[in-house]
Amino acid sequence: MGDAELESLRAELNQIKQQWQEANSRLERLEAATVADGERVSTGRVKSAQQRLMDMYKRFAIISLLCVGWMPLMISRWQDVFSYSSTTYRIMVVILCALYFLTASTMDFCLYRGVRAIDIARMPISEVSTRAIRLKRSHHICQITLIPLAIILLTLMIWPIASPAALIGMVIGGAVGLAIGLTAYFRIMRSYRTLIADS
């Protein structure tokens, strides 16, 4: 870069800096609302975004953990609905169900710990960015792993059941579950903002 070009660059940067300072002096009008928000936050009732994300993962981990016990119990107890022809098949479905929810719970717990480990007050920006990118990737990996497993599990559960009513009920249940899952998925993805796309 020549001297003249360097000089021109410097002049343009100075101009940008001047415009920046001018713009900021006008932003003072918004500062009163910042102070008012600060007072509201200091009541301790407003959660930070990080806490909301942690809560969500914790909730999912607990629900999945409860399902580890509940789903096999349901399959074992409701033999008229889950009317499998052999006990071996029933045991296999029960074990797969328990394994699936245990995997889901472990994954959500790991993500929860990952979000909790981010210390935005002490960590430098580069580290927080890296961790957030890694977490978003981990979240995608978990989804990519769990969705096909859920489809396989549901197929194994529904396929041998002859009753049309039970079949319809489970298909509707599966569809509702999928819709809830996808809604939660997109909500979490939005929460991570645009990090992946930008990196």
Next chain:
Amino acid sequence: MKTTALPDDIIAEKDFLALVHRSKGIITKICWYYAHDAAEYEDLRQDVLAAMWYARSSFRGEAAPSSWVYRVALNTCISALRREKRRGERVALENMPEMAAEESAALERYREMHALIDRLRPDDKAIILLWLDDLPYEEIAAITGMPRNTLATRLRRIKQRLVESSRK
């Protein structure tokens, strides 16, 4: 334990409000440049303040309070965590009620400045915001966690990109 923590919490709340008052300019500015509409700006501002509130114990004994505020605000804006979009029409930042008294030329300048900085990646945006705020290289390096030389090289590239964008 909760019973012994109460007096500290009361002091921390006072400290916190004083800190918010001192740093209102930094918080407002950072949220403004990371937001894309009025609702997002308000969400970001609340998230930054909530993050500051919950991290306030780590503030005690900080040599430079503004560095702490910059770090929390930038980390919050960069790393995360937007709420779901509110329904209804999006209100542009420069059309917020507080800006209503501005003349149209000034509003246009706001829009241009915001658009110029918004073209940068979120972490580059953080570096340039700190540079525009006249922070010394050492402080920018400490906040961003970059070695000084890496920072200097990166900042040079960002400045060039900024000038190229402003010429368009």
